[in-house]
Amino acid sequence: MRTTAELREGFLSFFEARGHLRFPSWSLIPPPEDPSTLFVSAGMQPLKPYFSGAKQPPAPRFTTVQKCLRAGGKDTDLDQVGQTARHASMFEMLGNFSFGDYFKDGAIDLAWEFVTGEMGLDPDRLWATVFAGDPVLDLGEDDVAVRGWLRKGLPRDRIVPFPRSDNFWGPAGETGPCGPCSELHLDRGERYGCGRDTCGPNCEHCDRFIEFWNLVFMEYDLAADGSLTPLPKQNIDTGMGLERGAMLLQEVDSIFDTDGFRLIMDWIEHESGVGYGTSPEATKAHRVLSDHGRGITFLIAEGITPANEGRGYVLRRLIRRSVVQARRIGLPAVYPLPAIVVEQVGPWYPEVVEHASSIERIVRAEEERFRETLDRGMKEFEALGGAGDISADDAFRLAATYGFPVELTVELAAERGRQVDVEGYRIAMARHREISRGSGEKGAVQRAADFARCAGFTTAFVGYAKTDVLTQIGAL
Numbered sequence: 001m002r003t004t005a006e007l008r009e010g011f012l013s014f015f016e017a018r019g020h021l022r023f024p025s026w027s028l029i030p031p032p033e034d035p036s037t038l039f040v041s042a043g044m045q046p047l048k049p050y051f052s053g054a055k056q057p058p059a060p061r062f063t064t065v066q067k068c069l070r071a072g073g074k075d076t077d078l079d080q081v082g083q084t085a086r087h088a089s090m091f092e093m094l095g096n097f098s099f100g101d102y103f104k105d106g107a108i109d110l111a112w113e114f115v116t117g118e119m120g121l122d123p124d125r126l127w128a129t130v131f132a133g134d135p136v137l138d139l140g141e142d143d144v145a146v147r148g149w150l151r152k153g154l155p156r157d158r159i160v161p162f163p164r165s166d167n168f169w170g171p172a173g174e175t176g177p178c179g180p181c182s183e184l185h186l187d188r189g190e191r192y193g194c195g196r197d198t199c200g201p202n203c204e205h206c207d208r209f210i211e212f213w214n215l216v217f218m219e220y221d222l223a224a225d226g227s228l229t230p231l232p233k234q235n236i237d238t239g240m241g242l243e244r245g246a247m248l249l250q251e252v253d254s255i256f257d258t259d260g261f262r263l264i265m266d267w268i269e270h271e272s273g274v275g276y277g278t279s280p281e282a283t284k285a286h287r288v289l290s291d292h293g294r295g296i297t298f299l300i301a302e303g304i305t306p307a308n309e310g311r312g313y314v315l316r317r318l319i320r321r322s323v324v325q326a327r328r329i330g331l332p333a334v335y336p337l338p339a340i341v342v343e344q345v346g347p348w349y350p351e352v353v354e355h356a357s358s359i360e361r362i363v364r365a366e367e368e369r370f371r372e373t374l375d376r377g378m379k380e381f382e383a384l385g386g387a388g389d390i391s392a393d394d395a396f397r398l399a400a401t402y403g404f405p406v407e408l409t410v411e412l413a414a415e416r417g418r419q420v421d422v423e424g425y426r427i428a429m430a431r432h433r434e435i436s437r438g439s440g441e442k443g444a445v446q447r448a449a450d451f452a453r454c455a456g457f458t459t460a461f462v463g464y465a466k467t468d469v470l471t472q473i474g475a476l
């Protein structure tokens with residue numbers, strides 16, 4: 001087992017041979033009765049009614065490969081894409097599930113057999129994390145999981161406890177089925193490490209240890225008041241990132257270096273003329289473009305079109321962010337990229353093949369519109385003239401009036417040895433949002449926002465605000 005396709009098929013048939021009913025991926029859009037997230041972000045999500053006991057599953061064991069998107073809402077990984085070796089916003093999650101059938105010991109046995117047997121990963125480089133316990137939840141350390149891994153031969157010092165934030169899997173929508181979890185990590189060796197004494201699984205400073213499989217022991221229901229009640233049955237929900245599994249099998253630096261991204265990455269390199277890895281900026285641009293290219297393709301195949309809110313807004317952001325990255329490496333256009341994604345993932349996902357031509361058309365229209373905005377903003381930027389730092393007011397005006405991303409302002413300024421008052425810009429944008437949200441008062445800021453909205457740029461949008469500059473301005 002080595003390729004992405006072999007891992008996907010190998011995983012599903014391994015569990016099928018062990019009594020699991022196999023399903024193809026469900027939609028990226030959660031069912032209407034589950035408003036907790038905009039997109040499906042884990043393999044278990046379409047199966048929630050079976051975990052909660054609301055529905056009876058057709059079999060006690062399932063295995064699936066699920067399309068997932070973590071872009072937008074609480075679950076977003078957009079900040080990480082391009083920064084780490086292991087994060088994509090669009091990825092596939094392999095899973096095995098038990099509805100009141102096997103529990104912790106069974107799940108650990110199966111995972112160990114698959115990882116050390118089928119995948120052939122070196123047991124001496126494997127680590128497991130377990131739930132450390134939590135006084136608020138009134139739960140102690142997960143000693144059943146600890147014993148499970150010890151039984152497989154993992155030494156105690158490679159079974160490490162982590163708090164609720166890491167090893168208690170809660171639903172993205174805050175209420176619903178949940179439970180402690182235990183994750184497998186692979187130590188890729190010192191050459192990937194940060195060298196700190198504290199380096200280990202979940203290290204914040206490097207990607208030496210790669211988390212690749214999460215085993216969730218789903219046995220509680222989380223109520224809105226934060227209290228736990230036992231579910232009718234003890235269940236298993238696991239998720240292994242296909243791209244991460246492939247990265248470990250192929251012993252490459254990042255998920256983007258696996259065969260699952262090969263056609264896409266080669267195309268970006270060829271069309272832009274800029275080699276992947278020739279500079280930190282190029283590495284980021286290639287990775288973001290290949291990830292967003294996949295996200296865009298899958299989203300439009302699901303019938304989503306660019307819009308100023310909801311799912312369509314996430315799509316719009318993915319396209320705009322791609323255009324910005326394309327500009328950085330001199331890639332003339334983003335809209336031909338989905339055709340390459342279709343070539344890469346089409347053999348497994350017929351829906352993208354079916355919608356290939358409308359995907360290209362929709363991306364092209366959005367891209368052309370956004371490029372006009374960029375051009376207008378560029379002119380305005382040049383018109384600022386002079387030297388010295390760029391004021392918060394100017395950066396704000398570019399963003400609010402022209403929909404020009406502040407990230408670009410910062411980049412262009414840096415190229416000219418100038419700085420932008422980003423902090424002041426943030427304050428101005430926050431004030432602007434408050435005014436936009438507030439009473440009927442129509443000041444200059446509100447008029448600018450109205451203008452931007454009419455032009456198709458939702459500067460007042462705050463729904464997905466997180467930490468990156470792009471998100472904070474709401475325009476990208």
Ligand code: ATP
Nearest residue numbers: 077086087088089091211212213214239240241244
């Ligand atoms: P990380 O800590 O690396 O962000 P996570 O703990 O958020 O991962 P889980 O929610 O436990 O991830 O998801 C289960 C599995 O799905 C992970 O172990 C990983 O293999 C995969 N996965 C999660 N997020 C991503 C992502 N952004 N890109 C690729 N694979 C992912």
Ligand code: MG
Nearest residue numbers: 070076077087
């Ligand atoms: Mg994560």
Ligand code: MG
Nearest residue numbers: 166183202211
């Ligand atoms: Mg994690």
Ligand code: MG
Nearest residue numbers: 166183211214
């Ligand atoms: Mg995890």
